[in-house]
Amino acid sequence: MTTAVQVSPIYQRFRQFARSRADRPALRIGRSSLSYGELLRQVDALADGLAAAGMGSGDHVGVLLPNCPEFVLLLLAGARSGLVIVPQSIGLPAAAVEATLRAADVRHLISWAGIAGSLTAATCELASSRVTVGGSVAGWTPWADILDAGRKAPRSAPLLAADLPYLMVLTSGSTGRPKPIVLSQRTKILRADAAARLYGVSDADVTLAATPLYHSLAQRLVLLPLLSGGTCVVLEHFTASTWVDAVRGQQASFSIAVSSQLRQILAHLIASGEALPSLRCLVSSSALLDADTKRALLGHLRCDFHECYGTSEIAIATNLTPAAAASKLGSVGTAIPGTEVAILDRSGNQAPPGTTGEIACRTPMLYCGYYRRQAETAAAMCGDFFRTGDLGRMDDQGFVYFLGRIKDIIITGGVNVYPRDIEEVVASHPAVKECAAIPLADEELGEVVGVVVAFHDSVQAPGIREIQRLCVQGLGDFQQPRRFFVTHALPTNAIGKVDKPALRRTYSGLSEAG
Structure with missing residues (x-):
């Protein structure tokens, strides 16, 4: 049986818009502003240059770049060429970079010049071709040379297998064994289209991306406008003031932000008194937004405000609409159209309403599996449902309540304690900026x-x-914290989630402080 082939579906859709509205603004990032026509020309040159450098369909290309125009060009050129893009944080230690890229079988590297020289020799040896962005490094090919080579030897867009892998998002990084999540072009298109329908995104929107481009959220916020004819604005670095300035200066109308960003944005808006009239729709994603911040945002913003729940493996699974937020403030909403969410008990059966269990999801936007992790991919499924590893409950109206990661459960004296319950109480004190409940070893209670x-x-x-x-x-008595530790700020990862493994490592052997 042969696999259907076609021109890259992502590139094909982008090219249609680029040819019909060549002068319309497509991408703005830092000091760079590219129209659709200019972006298409650079994407074609880059794709042809990468091919000339030996990067062909199905090749795994490691990417170590900050938010920059070259990253966006690479996402589109990689789609055109059938490359498998493996983006990774530039903030990881060199040994962690090597481990993640080795786990993904990377054979080519594209790196920011400032960090290329600090990579291990073993990392560089993984790659048969190496390209630098933002400067020259001995033994690496400059980005400009790749573009020049592509302009001199243009090629036709190749035909590709319909479900060829497109992205690998690595889930671990500096802790644990890296687990590359494989996403196809078809999956990324389904996710972009689902978000467009859910939030009413059209070619009239200016979409703002403010998280790192190596993460699936920012990738979705780039592809969403470029596959619908809108304008994409990407922040090089997030601060509340740069985000507000970008919304105001670029007339941004749509964005998805993470909860830690939204808390900072809210404080800035309250202090400045700004209202951001261009903003049509704003979505909270990635980590649960606390009720007080959610309530304050609903009262301050003059746009639709949603909260969603999802994971990199399934994308958006639930949505809390502005209409439902008033009565279901602590919820992350109901299943989005075309997606089914269930709460599973320990036996894998659907739990009754109000019962705590594992959040599972059946969705057409499901990932393609963990790369070369067949057993782990199979273990993550319960029939057609993906087991998220997250705890939650569902009420009798179908509203889902997120309670935390299963691995974050604290079992004290044989009783399950859910960190979210403790965190909500502690965070209700007006002096508390942020908090996290963690398990600490105890000889008597475990x-x-x-x-x-x-x-x-x-x-x-x-x-x-x-x-x-x-x-x-x-x-309750069984929930009472036994030890408290005071710090200036909780550690977070690149998209603003509290890094609980880091907290456990830091505080597991310490006496109480504060």
Whole structure:
């Protein structure tokens, strides 16, 4: 049986818009602004240059770049050529970069010049061709030379297998064994189209991406406008002020932001009194937004505000609409159209409404599996449902409530304690900026609850006894934190999620502080 072939579906859709609206703005990032016509010409030159450098369909290309125009060009040129793009954080230690790229069988490297020289010799030896962006490095081919080679020897867009892998998103990085998530071009198109339908995104929108481009969220926010004829704006680095400036200056109308960003944006908007009239729709993603921030955003913004739940393996699974937010503030919403969400008990059966279990999802936007991890891919499925590893419950109206990661459960004296319950109580104190509940080893109970807390004002912070009294009032006996630790800020990953493994490593052997 032969596999259907076609011109890259992502490139084909982008090219249609580029030819019909060549002068329309397509991409703005930093000081660069490219029309659709200019972007298409550069994408074609890059694709042909990469082919001349020996990068062909199905080849795995490691990418170590900050948010820059070259990253966006590579996403589109890689789609045209059938390359498998393997983006990774430039902030990882050299040994972690080597481990992740080796796990993905990378055979070519495209790196920011500033870090290329710091990569291990073994990492460089993985690659038969190496390209630098932003400067020259001995033994590497400059980006400009690749573009020049492509302009001198243009080629036709190749025909590709319909479901050829397109992206590998690596889930671990500096901790644990890297697990490359494989996504096809078809999957990325389905995800972009689903988001467009869900949030009403059209060619009239200016979409703002403000998370790292190596993550699937930012990739979706780039492809969404470029596959619908709109304008894409990418922040090189996020701060609340640069985000607000970009919305105002670029007249951005749509964005998906992570909860840590939204807390900073809200504080900036309240302090400045700005209203951002161009913003039509804003979505909270990635980590659960606390109820107080969600309530404040709903009261301050003059646009539609949604919250969604999903993972890199399944994309968006639920959506909390503005209409439902008032009565279901603590929820992440109901299943989006075409997707089914279930709560599974330990036996893999659907749990009754109101019962805590594992969130599972059946969706056409499912990933293609973990690369060369057949057993782990199979273990993640329960029939047609993907097991997310997240805890949640569903009420009798179908609204899902996210409770945290299964591996973050604290089992104290044989009783399950859910960190989210503790965190909501501690975070309700007005002096608390952020907090996290973590398991700490205990000889008698196995584990006890520890809480790491950061205050808005460390000088005028309340005593820990005041936080303890709050916990006594709001939590059951078995939920009471036994140890508290005070810090200036909780560690987070690149998209703003609290890094709980780092907290456990830091505080597991410490005595109480604060």
